[in-house]
Amino acid sequence: MTEPSLKHPSLNIVIACGGTGGHLFPGIAVAQELKKRGHRVTLLISQKKVDAQASKNYGDLDFRTIEAIAMPKIPSLSLLGFGVRLYKAIRFSRHLLDEVEADVVIGMGGFTSFPPVYAAHRKGIRTYVHDSNALPGKANRMTAKCCTNVLLGIEEARHYFNPAKCIVTGTPVRQEMVARKDKNEARAELNLPQDRRVALVMGGSQGARNLNSLVIEAARQCADLCDFLIITGSADFARVSQLTADMPHVHVIEFCSAMAAAYAAADVVISRSGASSLTELAHMGKAALLVPYPFAADDHQAHNARVFAAHGAARMMRENTLTPDDIAAFLNEVLKDSSLLASMNECALRLDMPDAVSRIANVIEHTDHAASHD
Ligand SMILES: CC(=O)N[C@H]1[C@@H](OP(=O)(O)OP(=O)(O)OC[C@H]2O[C@@H](n3ccc(=O)[nH]c3=O)[C@H](O)[C@@H]2O)O[C@H](CO)[C@@H](O)[C@@H]1O
Numbered sequence: 291m292t293e294p295s296l297k298h299p300s301l302n303i304v305i306a307c308g309g310t311g312g313h314l315f316p317g318i319a320v321a322q323e324l325k326k327r328g329h330r331v332t333l334l335i336s337q338k339k340v341d342a343q344a345s346k347n348y349g350d351l352d353f354r355t356i357e358a359i360a361m362p363k364i365p366s367l368s369l370l371g372f373g374v375r376l377y378k379a380i381r382f383s384r385h386l387l388d389e390v391e392a393d394v395v396i397g398m399g400g401f402t403s404f405p406p407v408y409a410a411h412r413k414g415i416r417t418y419v420h421d422s423n424a425l426p427g428k429a430n431r432m433t434a435k436c437c438t439n440v441l442l443g444i445e446e447a448r449h450y451f452n453p454a455k456c457i458v459t460g461t462p463v464r465q466e467m468v469a470r471k472d473k474n475e476a477r478a479e480l481n482l483p484q485d486r487r488v489a490l491v492m493g494g495s496q497g498a499r500n501l502n503s504l505v506i507e508a509a510r511q512c513a514d515l516c517d518f519l520i521i522t523g524s525a526d527f528a529r530v531s532q533l534t535a536d537m538p539h540v541h542v543i544e545f546c547s548a549m550a551a552a553y554a555a556a557d558v559v560i561s562r563s564g565a566s567s568l569t570e571l572a573h574m575g576k577a578a579l580l581v582p583y584p585f586a587a588d589d590h591q592a593h594n595a596r597v598f599a600a601h602g603a604a605r606m607m608r609e610n611t612l613t614p615d616d617i618a619a620f621l622n623e624v625l626k627d628s629s630l631l632a633s634m635n636e637c638a639l640r641l642d643m644p645d646a647v648s649r650i651a652n653v654i655e656h657t658d659h660a661a662s663h664d
Contacts, residue, residue: 301329302391303654306406307398308336309358311495312566314344316422317398319462321351323647324654332390334383336402339524340495343545356382358402361429379405387413394654396420397437401429411436420650422461422565424593426450441650443565446597459650460643461569467550468644470574476554480519482541487516487625490556490576492546494564494583497523500609501581502530505560507614509540512621519555521546558624558631560617563595563606571603572641577634578604579620581612603638 303324307317314335321331333351335341336358345353359375362368383406387395395410397403397419410417419433422443426434431450434440440451443461477484489512491505502522509518517539522530527544534540546552553559553574561567563580571578580598582591598604607616624631643649 301393301654303329303331304334304387304390304392304395304406304410305331305398306334306356306395306403308334308341308356308402309338309400310564311340311344312422312564313398313400313402314341314495315464315566316420316462316569317396318345318348318351319464319647320396320398320420320650322465323462323651325351327651327655329654330390332386332392334386334402334406343524344495344547347547354386356386356402356405359405360401376405380409383409384413387415394418396441396650396654397430397433399423399430400427404429404433407433408436418653420459420461421447421451422569423447423590424565424597425588425590427587427590439653441653443569443646444597446593457649457653459653460646461565462647462650463570463573464549467553467570467573471550471554473554476551479548479551480541480555482519482555483517486539487557488555489516489518489558489560489621489625490552491518491520491560492552492562492567493521493523494562494567495523497521497526498562498581498583499523499526499529501560501562502526504609504612504614504617506530506533506537506540508617508621509534509537511614511618513537513539515618515621516557516625517541519543519552521552558621563591563598565594568594568598568641569643569646571598572638573644575635575639575642577624577631577638579617580604580606581609582606584609598638598641601637601641603634603641 305317307313324331333353334356337355394416395406397407407417417437418439419437420441421430424446426447434451440456441459445458448456493501519541521543531542559576559578563582580595582595595606599606
């Protein structure tokens, strides 16, 4: 472990990153970097299955759980219950901050970030929130009001916050993804053929049932074109496995703990457009068909996807009009035109911000930085 320098004394840092993979994995990346720099890090995650599934591979990190609470969308009696749970979460956070003697609190987004950041703000502890989306959610906009600085995944989000508080850092990818894997090795690791094209299908950290169904139909038409690696999500694994039992060119995983290999093995990706998935697509330089989750708050996944489409890194299609034929046509187009595929890959790579994790760690370490500007 690197000893913290005198210039950067060891800090006790709490990172709130629960609720979904899109908050958890960037939080893990920041924790890995800060730990490497000699700081003590506590990660606050939720009790949801996805958090438990994803965090179990990081035994060297210190995880604590906090109840995940969501703000009711419609004002109703449930507001009362929400208020009580929020109060309890803030009280829990206050105790935890005392226990770990926190110097800094970072919220990686979502409502789970609010109670610890708010509790820290009230105690006069330095606070940050990271937002990875092109259109920030209400929870982050609210949390940002209690923060020293707002760290942004992309510039497009700046005008939703006090611009002077914002620093564009990018969204970090996990340490194991930083070095890109070799395609052949990745395919061997995932038992995929070496001599066929591979399309990776992923529906964010929890899977996407409708997208899975459309892809299965498209895969029937594309048996001669490519193999498919479908990451189904826990809830849809049994159904997809059954539907594809007679399709040897379709490979199914419930939850993938080897995402670096999954991306490296793929020639093209079909995906939801959650911010972490997009960050990883950029880092791996992978062309994609993006199908935003239609019910995401304020349709923010469509905003994310448009940024990638505008840069030539992806095509975006809406789920309500998407057909298996569209998917098959996209795959035929990009997999049969190597210069188009190469150019989309290149455009994706140009959106990569490889130093995001050190930018964030630098902001955290420079306690007296005049970081009100990018
Ligand atoms: C429905 C919804 O509102 N989703 C939001 C949620 O996304 P959600 O968490 O679903 O999606 P993201 O794309 O941001 O992140 C998914 C993460 O899970 C990882 N992964 C996925 C599957 C798997 O089997 N193994 C694995 O490790 C991916 O590599 C990636 O790191 O938070 C994101 C960050 O605020 C938002 O941009 C998304 O819009």
